[in-house]
Amino acid sequence: MLQISLIKFLLLLIFTINYSSSFSTPLNMSMHSVNMKHILKWTPLSCSTVNYTVQFQGEYELHNLNGSWVNAHDCQEISENKCDLTPDLSSDLDYSIRLMTKCDSETFWTQLPTTFNRRNTMLVAPNMTVAIEGDIIHVGFNTFLPFDITVRLFVSIKGAEQNYSTHVIGMFPYHFSTNVTHRGEKMCFRAEVFVEAINKSCNIDTQCVITKNTPEFGIPVMVSTAVVIVIAVAIILGCSAKRFGPYIKQNFCHREPLPSPLLDLPPKNFVSCMNNSSEQTDPLVVAPA
Template identity: 35%
Template sequence: MKHWLKWRPLQAPCHPISYSVQYQGYFELYIKNGSWEDAPYCQNMDGVVCDLTASLGSDSDYNVRLRAECRGQVSDWASPAAPFNRRETNLTVPKMNAAVSGDSIQVAFTDLTETVDVILKHWRKGLEQEASTQHITMERSPFHLGGLQEGATYCLSAQTALHNNKRSVTTETQCFNIAVSIDPAHSWLKPTVVCVALVIVTGLGLAAFWCVTKCCPTLLNTCWPKEPLPDALLHREADTRLRFAPGEELHELCQPVLVLIPDPV
């Protein structure tokens, strides 16, 4: 909704050349008997662009004219071929900046004016048919979109709107994930749950071992069989000396040795 009047510079040998702009709307034409108003900041200027946004402040038709001046010489007034009405403005999409903050999304729009609003559309991803809309004015920017579900993804789009319901095209959809946060007041919950789970698992393991040892001896003996101890280990006082059965002879094993005596010389 910025309205700029632009023109080509005058091609003349005179220097320096200055320009002045005037406008005439419904009020000037019918209430002030066809008078013209000087456009602010666009008198005796050396540029070729005039900002008429504040001057063309209603939805009425405006006549605009321009003239050049150089060294006391003034040109005739030049005007566009047809009156200008801001309702014919081609609206551009709004500049939207969004960021996640906890379980909410902060949405800000730049370049909002009193005559231009923004229609914000938001929905949970996959449920666009259930989308909600918010009418954002200059006073409500930035806008706080709160109460969102943690772990869910929400999408946003926006379009510029005039008071006469004329709208721009829609911005590209932006989606944001709401992270799951842990309440500091319940920060003890996670370690407590871990400790309780560890105690339960340990108790179940001990109970299972006791059940196996007491209630299932057959299974235990099958897995870890016991062998009887020999008598020598059971009766420590037993005579463990070696005995020979009668009739057995003890033979000594010998090797014959031949002794050689040397002859005298």
């Protein structure tokens, strides 16, 4: 009787060990979601042949499809220890995720400890660049996010941040330009990025630039210089016309000579327009009626 009990105990122990080695969860799974890109990762196993298959289950599959699981599109029998689930987890739902591992002749199932929702993604703010070009300040945002964003830009003067102006940028390439309004002072720019798809936002650190200080007499001096140049040019042109006028008249304004028939006529042949008639004429007197 003791031998039979010992044999049963040994068989149960062997079965428990084999069951634990075959159906335990040796993989450390985790979801890395940044800027709406969802990557599932796990620790690899040392097997002669190994492949992984990822499945997910949303609320629709859980309640309407009898708890069925869906195979991830690009993660069927793969050898890598990561899977991009971005196109599969495209709704604001809670997803359960599990991994099937085939290691040599054994199969393991590992499930993510908690459900995942894309609203839990970590937002990393895009880089903001501020540059001055003449009297224009350009503000740009280097972003390659896979979704649309709305940027709220706050412009203020250093030391008077409470008096700021707000500008909304909602279209690619997310660029803003403004004139320099306060010369010789620091103009500061702060931004907030909002993602409407997941109702989440993040802030971008403030950047300040120093604008050039143009002297107050700069513009009058420029105007006076322009007037002096115009007057000088007018004087030079006037002197040049007086000096080179005859030369220009001689070379560009030709005097046409008289026709030869007119040159051959003697002066006596010309008809005088004066009335040289010697005929006597009586004056005409008109008497009143």
